[in-house]
Amino acid sequence: MIKPWKTLGSKLTYKDDWLTVRSHRLEQPNGTILDPFHVIEGSEWVCICALTDDGQVLAIREFRVGANAVTLGLVGGGQEPSDSDALSAARRELAEETGYVADELVQIGRAYANWANQDNQISYFLGFGAKPTTQQKLDIGEDIEPVLVPYHEFLAYDFEGPKQTHHAAALFYAERYFKRHPERRPK
Amino acid sequence: MIKPWKILESKQTFRDQYLGVRTDKCARADGHVVETYHVIQQTPWVTIVPVTDAGNLVLVREYRHGAQKILTALPGGVSDPGETDWEAVGRRELVEETGYEAREMHLIGRCYPNPAIQDNELFYYLALGCTPSAKQSLDPNEEIETLEMPYSEFLAYEDFEVQHALHSAALFYAERYFFKHPELRPNA
Numbered sequence: 001m002i003k004p005w006k007t008l009g010s011k012l013t014y015k016d017d018w019l020t021v022r023s024h025r026l027e028q029p030n031g032t033i034l035d036p037f038h039v040i041e042g043s044e045w046v047c048i049c050a051l052t053d054d055g056q057v058l059a060i061r062e063f064r065v066g067a068n069a070v071t072l073g074l075v076g077g078g079q080e081p082s083d084s085d086a087l088s089a090a091r092r093e094l095a096e097e098t099g100y101v102a103d104e105l106v107q108i109g110r111a112y113a114n115w116a117n118q119d120n121q122i123s124y125f126l127g128f129g130a131k132p133t134t135q136q137k138l139d140i141g142e143d144i145e146p147v148l149v150p151y152h153e154f155l156a157y158d159f160e161g162p163k164q165t166h167h168a169a170a171l172f173y174a175e176r177y178f179k180r181h182p183e184r185r186p187k
Numbered sequence: 188m189i190k191p192w193k194i195l196e197s198k199q200t201f202r203d204q205y206l207g208v209r210t211d212k213c214a215r216a217d218g219h220v221v222e223t224y225h226v227i228q229q230t231p232w233v234t235i236v237p238v239t240d241a242g243n244l245v246l247v248r249e250y251r252h253g254a255q256k257i258l259t260a261l262p263g264g265v266s267d268p269g270e271t272d273w274e275a276v277g278r279r280e281l282v283e284e285t286g287y288e289a290r291e292m293h294l295i296g297r298c299y300p301n302p303a304i305q306d307n308e309l310f311y312y313l314a315l316g317c318t319p320s321a322k323q324s325l326d327p328n329e330e331i332e333t334l335e336m337p338y339s340e341f342l343a344y345e346d347f348e349v350q351h352a353l354h355s356a357a358l359f360y361a362e363r364y365f366f367k368h369p370e371l372r373p374n375a
Contacts, residue, residue, distance in 0.1 A: 002257050002332050004250050014201050019208065019225045019304075021201070026252065034328055038206045039253055040227070061189045065211060065224050067302035070189050111350035114300060115254035122352055141221040145189050157363070163298035165309060168356035175362070176345045 003029040013038065042120035044079040045113055046090040049170045050102050050127030055186030056148040058100055058130050063143060067162040072147065074167045076122075086110075086123035094127060098146040099136040103129030109173035113166075122166060124173045128184070151186035190216035200225065209306075229307040230270070232300065233277045234263035234353060236361045237287060237314040242375025243335035245287050245317050250330065254349065259334070261354055273310040281314055285333045286323045290316025296360030300353060309353065311360045315371065338373035 006027040013036070014021040023036035050058040057074075064071050077093035079086055090105055109124040138144060155171055157163060178185040192213040201208040207228035213221045237245040247262050264280035266273070274292050282288055296311040325331060344350060344358055365372040 002248050002250055002330060004255065004257060005252060014208070016223070018223065021206065021208075024252065028328070028330060030330070032327055036203070036205070037252055063189055063192050063215075064299070064302035065192065065213065066226050066305045067299050068191070068306075069302070070191060071302055109345050109350065109355065111352040111355055112251075112254050113352055115251040115256075115258060115349075115351050117253045119253050119255075140219075141224065143189055143215055143217075143219075157359075162302055162308075163296075164302050165298045165300045165353055165356045168296065168298055168359045169352040172355040172359035172362070173345060175359070176343075 005029070005034070008033075038117060040118045042078065042113070042118060044086050044089065044120060045076065045122040045166075046079065046086050046093055046125065047074055047076040047122055047166050047170050048090050048094050048102075048105070048125045048127055049074055049174050050094055050098075050100060050125075050130040051151060051186055052130050052148065055151050057151050057154040058094075058098055058127070059147045059149050059154060060097055061145040061147055064162070064164075069162050071162050071164065072149075072159060073164050074170055076166065087125070090123070090125045090127075094130070095134050096137045096139075097142070097144050098130075099132050099134050100130045100146065101133045102127030103131075106177070108177045109169070111169065122169075124170050126174055126177060192216075192221070195220070225304060227301075227305045229305060230266045230268055231273065231276075231307050232263060232265055232309045233273050233280060233312065234261055234309060234357050235277050235281050235289075235312050235314050236261060236295070236357055237281055237285070237289060237317040238338060238373050239287075239317050239335065242338055242373035244338050244341050244373075245281075245285050246334050246336055246341070247284055248332040248334060256349055258349055258351070259336075259347075260351060261357055274312065277310070277312040277314065281317070282321050283324050283326075284329070284331050286319050286321050287317040287333070288320045289314035290318075293364065295364040296356070298356065309356075311357050313361060313364060313371075337375035339375065 020041040025035040079089040083089040196212040
């Protein structure tokens with residue numbers, strides 16, 4: 001029978017505006033001490049698969065430093081203190097990164113970003129009726145180009161360039177949603 | 188047209204046995220300078236979707252400290268520095284964590300867990316014909332229970348109380364693969 005580990009102590013190992021690492025001293029049920037065990041702390045993340053009325057995915061092209069490449073992916077970001085919940089974070093990120101607004105945002109899943117060593121979860125949304133209605137409002141360091149891709153083409157997820165786990169996960173949740181709501185599947 | 192950034196300076200902000208953080212100063216093509224950009228350094232990861240001939244998935248239950256919960260998961264692990272044979276890493280992690288061995292391994296997907304701030308890739312393998320044939324051999328920090336579950340039950344992953352994005356992605360790749368190779372779809 002697997003039992004939880006006991007947290008004997010914790011300290012903040014690193015913190016600045018962008019990154020927080022807390023390091024724990026842990027005791028396993030068999031007495032083994034793990035020290036340090038680093039956990040990267042974060043706010044709720046959001047990932048949005050927004051669709052236009054003609055069945056296209058509102059994707060974005062941006063440079064990702066971790067992958068050191070320009071990638072094609074979905075809209076996403078982190079919940080900020082000014083967002084009342086994940087849904088409002090999703091609406092804000094969609095408008096800021098693409099200048100598009102969706103008629104309707106539906107939450108289709110929620111999962112840990114990485115439950116081994118990150119404490120935050122990510123909420124997945126489908127957006128319906130996305131339209132370009134506002135100006136992009138990019139953060140410092142963001143450089144983003146919206147691209148429309150037919151849903152079935154994005155779903156094949158075999159285009160050139162690095163792929164991202166959270167976008168594959170978003171497609172999993174989208175397909176599960178369309179299985180239950182076939183009338184909403186993009187044509 | 189989006190262009191790659193140029194790394195102007197790079198320094199090691201944090202490093203111990205378990206975690207590396209590199210901090211870059213970058214210039215965009217338009218001349219804008221991003222002063223501070225952290226990248227979490229990790230070796231590549233491998234996640235396995237292990238299926239028995241009866242159509243069950245071989246899953247693990249372990250305590251995950253990021254979530255502070257006991258969770259049901261796909262087996263997988265981290266490669267050692269310098270390793271590049273991802274199938275071998277997958278086979279090793281499968282047998283170490285579960286005691287099961289696979290008849291065949293198929294690479295079904297590769298992606299960045301987080302290309303914004305993390306530099307490693309994750310490789311997904313479908314392991315077919317899994318049978319219990321060895322003893323688990325766990326790392327000192329690992330404490331793992333093995334269980335079998337019909338594939339169709341795990342596929343309804345969106346109904347699980349606690350979910351892991353990396354596993355939702357694994358199921359996405361598994362479903363894509365079974366769509367192209369329907370004869371390999373588990374019948375449980």
